Amino acid sequence: MTSKLHESSEHMAQRPTTAASVSHDDLQSLDSTEASLLLASHHLGRLAFAFEGWPVVLPVNYVFDDPTIVIRTDLGAKLSAAPFHAVAFEVDDSGTLGEWGWSVLAQGPAFDITDADEAHCRLLRTLPVEPWAPGERDHWLMVTTVNLSGKRFGRVPELDGSAVRSSGEQSGDTR
Amino acid sequence: MTESWLEELSQEQCLALLRTENVGRIGIILDGLPLVLPINYELVEMNDRLCLMFRTRSGNVIDRAAAEVAFEIDGVDPSHRRGWSVLLRGTLQHVTADNTLLRAHFDPNSWLSADRDAWLVLEPSTISGRRLVEATLKWAFHESAYL
Numbered sequence: 001m002t003s004k005l006h007e008s009s010e011h012m013a014q015r016p017t018t019a020a021s022v023s024h025d026d027l028q029s030l031d032s033t034e035a036s037l038l039l040a041s042h043h044l045g046r047l048a049f050a051f052e053g054w055p056v057v058l059p060v061n062y063v064f065d066d067p068t069i070v071i072r073t074d075l076g077a078k079l080s081a082a083p084f085h086a087v088a089f090e091v092d093d094s095g096t097l098g099e100w101g102w103s104v105l106a107q108g109p110a111f112d113i114t115d116a117d118e119a120h121c122r123l124l125r126t127l128p129v130e131p132w133a134p135g136e137r138d139h140w141l142m143v144t145t146v147n148l149s150g151k152r153f154g155r156v157p158e159l160d161g162s163a164v165r166s167s168g169e170q171s172g173d174t175r
Numbered sequence: 176m177t178e179s180w181l182e183e184l185s186q187e188q189c190l191a192l193l194r195t196e197n198v199g200r201i202g203i204i205l206d207g208l209p210l211v212l213p214i215n216y217e218l219v220e221m222n223d224r225l226c227l228m229f230r231t232r233s234g235n236v237i238d239r240a241a242a243e244v245a246f247e248i249d250g251v252d253p254s255h256r257r258g259w260s261v262l263l264r265g266t267l268q269h270v271t272a273d274n275t276l277l278r279a280h281f282d283p284n285s286w287l288s289a290d291r292d293a294w295l296v297l298e299p300s301t302i303s304g305r306r307l308v309e310a311t312l313k314w315a316f317h318e319s320a321y322l
Contacts, residue, residue, distance in 0.1 A: 098286035
């Protein structure tokens with residue numbers, strides 16, 4: 001047991017050093033303008049929905065066409081049958097050392113518009129959404145944002161301006 | 176456009192990725208509605224037992240969520256159309272052990288630690304992962320060398 005714990009702490013040592021923990025007072029709510037701005041300036045998010053009683057979280061590419069989030073993904077045969085009446089959609093980014101961070105959470109109903117014939121849906125399908133993982137059964141999903149909220153801490157480059165910008169769009173690039 | 180494809184990651188590859196990260200997203204269901212939130216975590220591997228430790232504020236949405244949760248980590252390089260994701264599914268339980276002991280061994284070192292006094296443990300029932308591979312990419316070594 002001791003050796004396993006030791007191994008575990010070695011793994012931690014390989015990670016980037018964590019910046020000094022930020023005080024809870026520094027966690028602030030984003031207003032809707034800030035949340036929309038961050039949603040519009042990113043293109044990778046995570047879609048969450050309940051399937052057979054369990055939450056599922058999937059990374060997806062998207063374009064935000066206020067107030068609609070347009071997603072293209074291959075759900076696979078199983079998840080194509082998932083009920084999308086209430087989904088959550090999340091986008092986040094953070095500094096490499098955790099010195100700043102933000103997340104935006106959108107909630108609302110989702111609709112599969114892959115074959116929808118309405119003019120609005122046809123228009124949404126012209127948006128430049130690159131599917132992260134191209135598949136044979138690519139689906140177009142539309143999430144209508146009913147609730148939009150977000151949190152932030154530290155100095156967020158996109159909101160506060162800064163000479164030091166995140167080197168990539170997503171936190172995944174910088175870690 | 177370059178053709179890319181998805182491949183399944185092995186359990187060992189998923190674990191290797193879980194060891195390298197310290198922030199992921201937890202998917203929960205609260206009052207019937209799904210939520211997904213970023214959270215720091217610590218992977219605990221002990222006596223063939225595997226779990227994730229979290230710290231959060233008592234009474235917040237994660238603390239109040241249903242026990243059935245999902246947890247996701249990913250790394251995506253959009254410019255090269257490469258990336259991976261690991262998804263865990265499992266049950267979330269409150270830890271009532273002495274905080275000092277937990278801090279000494281299992282602290283996820285949350286970026287925001289003030290008032291994060293509710294300790295939670297996720298016991299995964301399934302772990303799966305996928306990686307997007309760019310077709311033009313030639314692996315110089317066996318793929319496990321990159322993890």
